[in-house]
Amino acid sequence: ALERTFSIIKPDATRRNLTGAINATIEKAGLRIVAQKRILLTRAQAETFYGVHKERPFFGELVDFMISEPIVVQVLEGEDAVAKYREVMGATNPANAAEGTIRKEFALSVGENSAHGSDSLENAQIEIAQFFAGNEIVG
Numbered sequence: 001a002l003e004r005t006f007s008i009i010k011p012d013a014t015r016r017n018l019t020g021a022i023n024a025t026i027e028k029a030g031l032r033i034v035a036q037k038r039i040l041l042t043r044a045q046a047e048t049f050y051g052v053h054k055e056r057p058f059f060g061e062l063v064d065f066m067i068s069e070p071i072v073v074q075v076l077e078g079e080d081a082v083a084k085y086r087e088v089m090g091a092t093n094p095a096n097a098a099e100g101t102i103r104k105e106f107a108l109s110v111g112e113n114s115a116h117g118s119d120s121l122e123n124a125q126i127e128i129a130q131f132f133a134g135n136e137i138v139g
């Protein structure tokens with residue numbers, strides 16, 4: 001089905017000027033960028049966004065990293081966009097990511113892994129609503 005998913009180009013990638021290269025990978029995979037903005041997350045926004053990981057040992061490091069430099073938040077649209085984008089990103093740890101994926105090509109480590117994508121359609125809707133008003137998404 002036609003879906004929308006939420007994507008973040010993370011600080012390790014914006015810092016290395018890789019926004020366009022990652023967007024090219026997204027578009028080559030057949031996903032459309034139907035909303036996009038470059039922002040600096042507040043600590044409160046990052047803690048809310050990663051709330052499910054609050055008890056994990058890497059939570060503090062994750063939040064510090066995500067607010068360290070600008071990120072690009074996006075809405076991607078396409079057939080089975082949620083699963084498709086997870087394929088395009090590759091495994092969370094770039095050491096395990098398949099050839100041609102964003103994380104294989106660009107990620108530095110499991111933390112500095114260049115991209116985030118929603119893990120379910122339900123979370124996609126929640127995550128999109130945290131960053132975009134309805135009229136900012138133009139399909």
Ligand code: CMP
Nearest residue numbers: 058061062092110111112113115116117
């Ligand atoms: P993301 O899809 O943004 O959602 C949770 C993030 O936690 C994940 O990508 C990783 O970047 C990050 N993460 C997972 N495991 C670790 C770890 N061991 N150390 C630091 N960050 C991690």
